[in-house]
Amino acid sequence: MRKTLLSLGIATLAFVAAIAQAQQAPIDLPDLGNPADLAISPKEEEEISRQVAAELYYFNYVLEDVEVGEYLNTLGWRLAAFGTEKPPEFRFFMIADPRINAFALPGGYIGMNAGLILAAGTESEVASVMAHEQAHVTQRHAARGQDQGEVETIATWLAVLAAIIAGSANPNVVIGALSLGQGINYNRQVSYTRTNEYEADRVGIRTLAAAGFDPNGMAGFFAKLEQQTRLYGNRLPEILLTHPVNTTRIAEASARAAQYQKREVKNSIDFDLMRARIRVLMSETPSEIGAYFEGELNGGKVTAENQYGLAMALAAQGRYEEADAAIAPLVKANLKSASVPILEARILIGSERTGQGLALLKKTLDALPRHPPTILAYAEALINAGEPAEARRVLLSHEQALGTRIETYRLLSSAAKAQGNIAEAQYQQGVYHYERGDIRSALQQLNAGLRVAGISTADRSRLSAKRQEILEEIPKDQLRRLQRE
Template sequence: MKKTLLSCLTAAALLAAAATQAESPAALDLPQIGEPADNALSPSEEKALGGRVVAQLYGANYMLEDPELKDYISTLGWRLASASQTKPPNLTFFMIRDPRINAFALPGGYIGVNAGLMLAASNESEVAGVLGHELAHVTQRHIARTQEDTQAATVATWLAVIAAIIAGSADPDVVVGALSVGQAMNYQRQVNYTRAHELEADRIGIQTMARAGFDPAGMSGFFSKLEQQTRLYGSGLPEILRTHPLTTNRIAEARSRAAEMPRVSLKESIEFGLMQARARVLSAERPSEAMDHYSNELAAGHDTPTNRYGLALALSVQGQADSAAGVLAPLLEKYPRHVTLNLLQARILALQQKNDAALAVLSRTTQLYPRYAPALLEYADTLMAAGKPAEARQLLITREQTLGTQLETYNLLAQAARELDNLPEASYQTGVYLFLRGDAGNAIAQLDAGLRLPDLTPQERARLAAKRQEVRDTLPENWRPPREQRDRM
């Protein structure tokens, strides 16, 4: 799947953009070189552009949809954003199921981090250094500024460029080809401009890191690690270096800027290590790979929270609940109130068919951490598995403000509604879930299915129709459902 993602993303991007161009030419009538960034690519166009790429990532099953990892990356990102001197747009952080070292910023405030980057980092400040760099790309609007500095790029071009970058193509000709779709571009000028952006993102990112309380040396430390890996593997560059060119001068500048900042003495918590282990287990091609890795680490005498949690999680994913419980027990004894450890304990208890014990752990955990969305989602999911959909639904709707726009909320609400035989509600929540994932077409199909249900109340019909109109307004005017398109052929 990963080998074919580039072609799938690029082809889908170009087809979608070509269709948009045919349907609404005015939408692609972008200004020429030299106009302000807002005119070259407006904030609303940036948001739409990034959203379309994110939808492709969901569609390709490339997202690592884990609430705990998403919350961790988002918390780091927003901590940096709160320290930024330039107010960012509404940001969305997510993790990609890819072992390669990479991170990227999409138009519209979307920031993605590969699982491989978490595995390569030695501490939280190194991850924060990469996030701070990507956040600077967003706040400085480098994509819009790049378009302003090149030749009238269309939305089709930028969708193709971003798709190529995300896929981390090892073939630079693919990226060059994407850049030149529908127009002649000077690639060298593009690369030089990107290097200027990289230096600016480094400078601003380090300043933001320091203000947010991270060790500013984290960025240069991660750069040095990448340089060492490049030397070890020769032409096998880490993916992040294909889109973020690294030079000796850039490393030296980052190190020098960090030295100018006040020294930061950080006491590392176990949180980074637990999330690193989670990324390894959940992104592994085979769960047994992670299980072998952590078994070997513990056997070698490296009995750290990271290794013990990683093995317990890998065993639970493999369905070996009793072994997982035994491995996790010493950690729970040492850190009895840690939310991540309690959530894994509850998952293991549920696997052991000890539903009442699992629900008791989750009830206690959500009382200790009432605003931690992953705990609420795990509680609702376990209630569903225990045959208590009404309680799961009540939990989700009463904690709506805390859960915000967590996608899994709508998926769980849809499941609960189906279990309760409330089909209008199930259609509505499934439609919302698909729409937020960028799948507007199938969202409309779900809402239409709900509107065709017999015996709808006026309130149910109005609610479904209003959501359908909201979704429909995001699609081109001449869009037709797939079934209608087939009928017209």
């Protein structure tokens, strides 16, 4: 699986791939008579998602930015609250890929490509993709796409998912990887997915409208994808080349949207700022992206998005005085987004005004005590300022961050290391790797902690308990392989 992902690169499982599969055909919803559990259980779906997500983290395909992640979580759970089914434990993450793609894994893991956010013209368009992907999960399309006995093991599903998620170059490689699945008929998979897409459209548009977004967002994005398809050229997998986006799919989405009250929906300030943030994070050189934002502003596009992007790009270059001037209009505007004071604080700290920066972060945290990006930004600033004990207190006293943000464990490890508590640092680093799905590294960190000289009885018990908990979750065949290695 790792070889497949590494050689082909991350691409898509659902939205763009399946949009391209739509044909001129009437809606034919799947037969709900056979329970999806006959093919694959929810527990197995969760295991599939966990293992695939681990591969994404392993190859650094995930854009691990706390503020971007928080935006996706906020958007995702807002939609989930208005879904037609009880939502699973969704996990949302940004994929560091400039192409316009998104995918849903069976079990609640939803990935959105950075390129999709940048290509969307409105927040409702992004929300339409998210609602569509959530429908794939809640309607259990992955499980319903298989008859009992066709997919017998999680390993088989992993091979199939790796092939579908990966790949932008050689369609023969994708089809070859699909053949690893036991008895899976490739053509039948393509055909069945088409009906899933119509159902995901229907459920997604309903969710979109109920959550207060523009229900026309989906049709608008369909039309945009139709225009974008030609840009992919020969890099597109064969399945997309033979099933392009068509006007029937767009018309169908428009007709469904017309059933709901028409509304004008403005983009949130966080949508605008995160677009700028993603653009900077995805750029190869801060100077080039800085020049882009400067050009936009000089061209008359004086927006919060461009001002924030320029300030962030300048700060990344160490040009803090210029960054301070760039962000000043946003500070004066008193926008309702914590991303502005967080960036302002980082600029202050970078320009050796650490006390002012820490004070601003504390003020922001006092106003938003349950906001993970502010919690983590303040804790990291405290560690860098030589106050690891206070950083640890901040992390442990704000429940919202614990257990919900992987970055929390990395910072707890850094704080413990700065305090000289190596056993604690190894424990938290082990949990960090475990939450990312990297079992091998997690066990290595925990084992290293157990070998620390002079380790206390409490630390030894804690490390041993976590180690045993992880070992008991590993299937026996994988455990034997790990032990050999």
